[in-house]
Amino acid sequence: MRQATETLTIDTSRQGLVEVTTEIAAWISAQGVGTGLLTIFCRHTSASLLIQENAAREVRHDIERYFAQIAPEGAGYAHDDEGPDDMPAHLRTALTQVHLSIPVLRGRLALGTWQGIYLFEHRRRPHRREIVLHLLGD
């Protein structure tokens, strides 16, 4: 059994879902592990991770619109030091996840056919985000 780790840097350009499946799958392939466990960890409190539908673009738009409604800007938050999108970003992060764990089977992530891995940027301005990958396996 062995471990491998990597830190991915992702430059986001706007609020919303950014697919990272390809980069992560490529890193997994390069590790040469047959069976294992991948953990993905987002080192932020205003961006999060989500596994969601990777086919219909409308699904991603509806998800973005939904989280904008359920944790809206301008709802009288005590914290708004960094602007109106600051506190909603923390809430949308709390409602989703900052870590994902995905088994590796026969050298590949055990994602379903329609599952993609997304970084969910919750701030309006571009940000540089760090995601830590940790793989255990053999």
Next chain:
Amino acid sequence: MRQATETLTIDTSRQGLVEVTTEIAAWISAQGVGTGLLTIFCRHTSASLLIQENAAREVRHDIERYFAQIAPEGAGYAHDDEGPDDMPAHLRTALTQVHLSIPVLRGRLALGTWQGIYLFEHRRRPHRREIVLHLLGD
């Protein structure tokens, strides 16, 4: 340290919570691991996983009713290719999880007294769902 994996197939008959604790606990027992880590991964974007109260049936009904309200059908979604329950299913999956990690202590899952593991079917029609189990330990 060693690994074991399994894929469970669960046929759901309706929208709602389906308890899978017994099957998963039985699989853990059969692996003969004393200390370890179980990861459960749901290979879908319209069904999810939840650890919740396993005693009062009313809790599960209230949970089902709550998610039906918070991510309702007919809310003007752009995506409705597969019917009115399609997009709400993606949103309810995003609000819960597709992966769970549970430590194994003295050969048993470290669940609390009142915790059960549930597959949360978000589509109205019956579906065949796949859950991948990954165990690390010794």
Next chain:
Amino acid sequence: MRQATETLTIDTSRQGLVEVTTEIAAWISAQGVGTGLLTIFCRHTSASLLIQENAAREVRHDIERYFAQIAPEGAGYAHDDEGPDDMPAHLRTALTQVHLSIPVLRGRLALGTWQGIYLFEHRRRPHRREIVLHLLGD
């Protein structure tokens, strides 16, 4: 590769977020693991875990207020055996997480600068809560 486990007991005094980062980071240091994976598991259905901003106190207040609004008391729940804060506690747990996984790099948790680990007590009365820590690494 080796494993270590621990159970932390946390006495909560009121509804809200209780930071547990220091205790968990101290335990990690004591294990002497360079690279690894920490899993934190909350053994309850009315308290949960959250990684959130550890700097501005207002963020935590806004988070507490938000979850009180989004899963309110007195919303006509079928289950209220243990009082009006019972069912909202289950819903707020379902919307957040009972498990977290965090990589360990160079002997330290890979948390971002602004990330803290919180136990989220959802009941009004004081409770004794158990959190299981599981560390894999070498």
